[in-house]
Amino acid sequence: MSNTSSIASATSRNELREVVRSQLKLLLEEKNYEGAKTLLVPVPSVDIAEAIEGLPETLQLLGFRLLKKNIAVQVYEYLPPRIQQSLIKKFQDEEVINIVNEMSPDKRAKLFDELPPKLIRKLLNHLSAEERQATDLLLGYGADTAGRIMTPKYIALKEHLTAIEAQKKIRTLAQQSEVSYYLYVTDEDKHLIGLISLKDLIICDPKTPLREIMTQEVISADTETDQEEVAKLIQRYDLLALPIVDKEKTLLGVVTVDDIIDVLELEATEDIYKMGGLDSPKDDYFEISLFNVIKQRSPWVLLLLVTNSATVMILSHYEVILDQVVALAFFTPLLIGAGGNVGAQSSTVVIRGLSTEGLKDKKPLEVVIREFITGGLLGMMLGVLVIVGIILFLGQQKVSLTVGISLLCITIIAATTGATLPYLFMKLGFDPALMSSPLITTVVDILGIFIYLNTARFVLGI
Amino acid sequence: MSNTSSIASATSRNELREVVRSQLKLLLEEKNYEGAKTLLVPVPSVDIAEAIEGLPETLQLLGFRLLKKNIAVQVYEYLPPRIQQSLIKKFQDEEVINIVNEMSPDKRAKLFDELPPKLIRKLLNHLSAEERQATDLLLGYGADTAGRIMTPKYIALKEHLTAIEAQKKIRTLAQQSEVSYYLYVTDEDKHLIGLISLKDLIICDPKTPLREIMTQEVISADTETDQEEVAKLIQRYDLLALPIVDKEKTLLGVVTVDDIIDVLELEATEDIYKMGGLDSPKDDYFEISLFNVIKQRSPWVLLLLVTNSATVMILSHYEVILDQVVALAFFTPLLIGAGGNVGAQSSTVVIRGLSTEGLKDKKPLEVVIREFITGGLLGMMLGVLVIVGIILFLGQQKVSLTVGISLLCITIIAATTGATLPYLFMKLGFDPALMSSPLITTVVDILGIFIYLNTARFVLGI
Structure with a gap:
């Protein structure tokens, strides 16, 4: 079995990563550089990069310098942009040139995207003619294009x-x-x-x-x-x-x-962020400054607040009704909450279907009609439950009927708009994923309250 | 240039797929089988599968029979389960055996997952000893494990x-x-x-x-x-x-x-569905029956409705306050809406961070504190806006103060719980993605209304 001791399987792999991280720090702090070198020999480059990332900033350069030249380049390519930049400023000139010259052209182009123009010009001057040409070629293509992520070193x-x-x-x-x-x-x-x-x-x-x-x-x-x-x-x-x-x-x-798997993950993250009501992140959300977090999150929150103030207008317009039957006010959160949930479900399935081609064979109208029916069925279920609940606990028949009918109308509208708006966004040239749960919730809030108060006026005869 | 005419690039590729789909249908309807055969020769198997999927059911078997044996197996592997099953029932015995025997063991195991036990036994009996053994091996491992998706035919x-x-x-x-x-x-x-x-x-x-x-x-x-x-x-x-x-x-x-890319896409879809408040789909959402759609969607909608009825309890408990200042009721949708949006953002970034390892280096407490501060900053921004707005448009100073203070408290609580609950879910052994936008919205609804009415009591002195 001695032969197979180096074959690490999935479960032990994560433990191994942990051991490398903690051991590397210890050995460097003890100035045991030979020990650290030996530790890293059998470790894959991506795990070394992770271990260096986890070191205190003062030790990162030291850890990096233990690596053999060919490994150092691979490890450098795996480091996050933040640490790549911090290292490049601390390197001696010769070190920089060696590493940047050996990097694969696509990784190098990515690095250059993040560096100040002055430093890029300096680095370009030190590249070999061939590498310089390869980098110029890639940098000539727009961000997120095939030209930018390809390697020109094919056979x-x-x-x-x-x-x-x-x-x-x-x-x-x-x-x-x-x-x-x-x-x-x-x-x-x-x-x-x-x-x-x-x-x-x-x-x-x-x-x-x-x-x-x-x-x-x-x-x-x-x-x-x-x-x-x-x-x-x-x-x-x-x-x-x-x-x-x-x-x-x-x-x-x-x-x-292998490049493509990362692209797919990034695109999924972008979709998920948009669906959660956030701008898609340029960098890792957890690495950016609080100022940038607020800058990224506030536009949607503000827009939704302003939009939602329509509910204040509607409610104050119908003040008379609320004044007469204050119990009506008890149910607004419940009604718009249920509508928002149904709407979020509908927009989620349609957005994901559009982004994975799961909807490629379906006509939009067909999909919207199915969601309309689904909303109706869910609404009937919820409506009956709510009517029974209100009569049992509060004994208010007319109010129960108002809430029940409104709930049915609201879920139908929520499911239908939740399915329609992603298509509409796509038609208008926007990303359907912008039709986020927060956005559909806000739309349903406004429509829902309008429906509710008008149903009340009708049923209660006010 | 004649040499390169068959090199199809991305843009023309989608058009080509469309042409194949429409042409195949036409040729089959005209009974021009030789033409159809010629059409399909240069077409990749996955595109042939798509074209057959798009045919009316009566023509699918016919289209399939035009294919050469080795291509037929590949095309069959690419067909969705629904059509695989429909074809297998229409095939003659010899056809079935040929195809099933030639399928790769992992694709075959996947097919067997969907077939009735009687048919599986019959098919197993007709497999060659070697293929039967390979299939038995794979079927012995649990769904979604490495053993089930591996191919045993390595070198x-x-x-x-x-x-x-x-x-x-x-x-x-x-x-x-x-x-x-x-x-x-x-x-x-x-x-x-x-x-x-x-x-x-x-x-x-x-x-x-x-x-x-x-x-x-x-x-x-x-x-x-x-x-x-x-x-x-x-x-x-x-x-x-x-x-x-x-x-x-x-x-x-x-x-x-190539198998793994599909797994990653499926896992992303599962996360997105859970975050939208839906159970993760066993099959394509747009292919399942309405009954199953309701079965999939109603548990969350019902659970959230029942949970949200707590808002009715709280509001009715504070009826006296609402009765005295009916204007308070105007702002509930706005307050809980804004809170829900901030909470959805926080839970989105944390859930995605946990699922992509973007959070692997961060301590939970660190993340929660950052969201707490973010919630506070967003809340102050929104609070000031709302106070100014209410004073300007409605002229009610005390109400404006009540709404502003509540909004600040609600966004802080929303951001903090939005970040905490995914960690809590993970700790309890659940998928953090279950901490969906609809769920955080509901939690914020309840806490938000409680905070609002108590702030009102304090500020208005009721």
Whole structure:
């Protein structure tokens, strides 16, 4: 079993991470640098980055300097922007240049996004011509596009090569390129004409030319394609990488699946934030300053407050009714609360359906009608419950009828608007996820109180 | 340029899908089967599945039968469960057996989850011994575990093989195994002892034994590990596949990154549904019956209604105050609305932070205190606005003070409970995402009204 001791499974993996974090701190504080080096040898780069992130700021540079050059670059790439920037200011010139020159172009472009222009110019001057060119290329594309997240260091082969020749070629190119699972075949003008997997290269007869084994039906994306669209293509077609081309189908780079998983997580977070009534975060919410938290959260809260003041207008307009039957005021929170809940459910399913393509086959009208019926059924259930409850506990028949009828109308309207508004937002060119639970709740508050007081006027004959 | 005509980029890809869908229907209706066959030749399996899904039910079987055997299996795997089941009942015996026997074991296990036991027994009887064993193995593990989603058809090699021998071995095994980017090295007892990528196999000296090039630090998961945990490992360590082992580190199967992307999307949908106050869906929400929609949505709506009836109790208990100053009733929706919005924001950031590990370095108390301060700052902003507004428009100074003070207290409590409850839920063993916007809104409704009426009593001296 000694052989398998280094095979760590999921459960022990989290404990291992904890041990590395606490041990590294201890060893550095004891100035036991050899011990710290030995500790880190078998640790994956992402876990080393986490351990360095967890160190007190005074020890971070020290911890980082224990790493071998090739590991140091990987660890640096995994560090959060905040620590990348703090380190880059403390590094000696030579250290900076070594690391930045060795970074993969997409990670480097991401770092440059966060640095002051003066520092970027200095760093660019120190890059090798090739790396500088790669970085310039990426920085030329808009944020969140395929061009920005691709790596230009793919391997491209010519179609007349045989499988065995291709293998030899890969061996010579492996040092300066990223070998992904796919190899791309290009013509003399660098146009993408085919794709071949490493597997195909190994299992075919070694003398077969690539032309005969390559797939010509290659799925690709433009440099300007949004990264979310790239993610969806990779997900849909179960790809490990996607080639990125320009309008003439010239191959420019490759986006790999590991980058895409992070994109998908970020997009889900953005949706969730919007649905919770927050602007989507530029940086980690828990890392930004309180000032920025307030800046991020107050627009929605303020907008909703101002909108909700319509309820004050309506209620004060119907003051006479409330004055005569004060019991009516007891039920406003209950009514608008129930409506808000039903509305939040409806908008949630529609927003998620639109963002995952779960709704691609459904007509909007069909969906809205189904929500209308659902709202009606839920409302009838709740209405009966409320009528029975009010008669039993408060003995007010007319009030109970008012509340029951209002509840039915409110849930129907809540479910219908909850389903309609995300479509409307999309139609208007906004993100449907902006139709958040807080927003639908506010809409239902206003409509609900209006319905309630008019039902009261009718039923109570005031 | 004729060479590159089949390279479809992202933008034209969606149009292509549309064309295939509409053309297939037309050709089948015209009984032009040869035309339909030709149409489908260059189309990826997932798009064919989508096109068949979009056909009227009477044409689905017909469309499916146009496919070549190896494509048919892939297309079948991509079809949604509903159509898989409908087709399996219409197939002739021989067709069923061919397809089910050729399916990958993990997809087959998923299908069997949905079929009646009688049909499963019949199908199992017709499987080849090897496929039957693979299926039995997977079905033996719980739903949502690594064991259930892994493929047992990995390639394992012995460490004494040289790179060139390994390549030969892969060539002979490629027919009955899935060749992923990683190859696994096992000892005589099938214990996992190392990993080697296809890239390493190609770029090393062909005569090197695997022992010398394999990585011994292999990250793996247990068969019982939750699929979400598997997804997080693959995401964290940028892997293309993860080996699955038993307690003795015996290699049993492999989970690949393409399966994991779907798991991550499903988990995000589950979180979003819970945060919107819905049970997480077993099947696509838009495919289930209205009865099941109500069954899924009513528990939360009912629970929240019953909880919210506490607001009725409180308001009726303070009837005297409302009777004396009816204007107080105008502001309840505004107050609890603003509180609910702030609370929904706080619970959203904390829930998402807990589910993406964005909060892994933060102490709960630290997070709650920050939300407390945020709530206070937002409350002061809103409070001042409301006090000025009420004095300007309604001229009621004491009421304005009551509303302003209450608003400050309510936003503080909303932000603090919004941040605390997800942690509490997690501590109690529930999913933090259950702390939905509707739930926090309801909690804020009750606390808010209590605070409001007591502030009123104090400020107005009733």
